[in-house]
Amino acid sequence: LSKITGVLPALVTPFDENENFDEGRMRAIVDFLIGRGVDGLYVTGSTGEAFMMSPEERKRVLEVVTDEVKGRVPVIAHIGAISTHLSIDLARHAEKVGADALSSVPPFYWGFSQDQVVSYYTDITASTGLPMCAYNVPLAGLFGFDMIKRLAEIPGVEGIKYTAPTHHDIMRVKAEIGSDFVIYSGADEMAMSGLAFGADGIIGSFYNTIPEIYLALYAAVKAGDMAEAKALQEVGNAVIFFTLPRNPIAAIKRSMAWQGADAGYCRKPFGNFYSAAEEESLKAEFRA
Ligand code: HMN
Structure with a gap:
């Protein structure tokens, strides 16, 4: 894992208007x-709607991504599921199709003991x-x-993806x-405080x-330019806090389309901006 650093999108999974995985959009x-210079990709995580998909679909998404990446950047495959059996199947598949690393949420829903999570x-x-x-x-229970x-x-456990409301444990x-x-x-x-x-x-x-x-924020922190990093974090946060109350994954997908990479739609019950009118009003609010 130590070779995988920098900025990694938690890749969205594009679905078409009928909620089918859209391979063409994924490749694009x-x-x-x-x-645009990202340092790697994190595939079929929460943002990738992993828990909306069957294991076969998750495998297909990863196959398409690794095939399109062709080794240009590292790929981390999120293979988390509630059963160890299923996660192992997804993990072996990820290795077979060329993923560079695995990631997994702990098993959730039944409130497993710490020993059970360790065994997982x-x-x-x-x-x-x-x-x-x-x-x-937090969605799967903080450690x-x-x-x-x-x-x-x-x-084999070489690192952690740390998405928690406090950061002192990073240090x-x-x-x-x-x-x-x-x-x-x-x-x-x-991001700035984490880095x-x-x-x-x-x-x-x-x-x-x-x-x-x-990418600029990452470079600024590495260069010790905290004023620049803070200014960039403020720009990022304006976008984030605008988006969070508005079906965030769906809004991110449409905002990608406006930039030339149509990321399609989400699976229900996530909401969507299907009509041109809904999309236009989102865009107008974004601009404002
Ligand atoms: C993934 O598994 O897809 C992620 O990397 C999730 C990612 O950490 C997001 N957290 C959650 O969805 C809980 C953040 O990008 C989050 O969307 C962002 O910080 C806004 O709160």
Whole structure:
């Protein structure tokens, strides 16, 4: 994982008007983002609507992405599911089609014990040769520092995607677990603080639509220019806080279309901006 740094969009999955995966749009999005300079792609995560898809569909999305990327940038495949059995199947497939790393939310819904979560990651990492990035996200239940420490001891778990409302543990992980344990900051509205606290990269939804802002922010933090980073974070946050109350993944997809990479629509029950009138009013609000 240590070779994967920088700005990685949590790639959207384009669906057409009938909610079918749209391979053509997917390929165009991959080229569009690589052309804009992103450092890697995080595929079929929350932003990619993983839990809206069947395992076969998730595999197909990853196959199309790795085929289109052709090694130009690293690909992290999110293979998280509630059952270890299914995650291992997705993980082995990801390895077969050329993903560079795995990531997974912990198993959720039933409130699994910490030991069960540890066994989940242990079984998955034992099943492939790929490094694993555990995923700390409120939607699936936050780990807490002690649990991150336990996960870091599992062979193959090389890092964490850290999407939590506080950032002090980023610094603590680097200090107490090790500076080589890779951290990706996952809250786009706090990218600057995540990086300033020691994260190696950032993974998030908004890097699909405004990657340049975050590529510049990443460079500014690395150069120690915090005033510049803060100014860029303010621009990013204006876009983020405008979008969050308006069906964010759907809005991100339409905003990509306005820039030349039509990312289609979301699966229900996510909302959409299907009609030209709805899209126009979103665009007008955005401009304002
Ligand atoms: C993914 O798994 O798709 C993500 O990388 C998720 C990402 O971290 C987003 N978090 C969630 O969706 C919970 C952020 O990009 C988030 O959308 C953004 O920070 C706005 O709150």
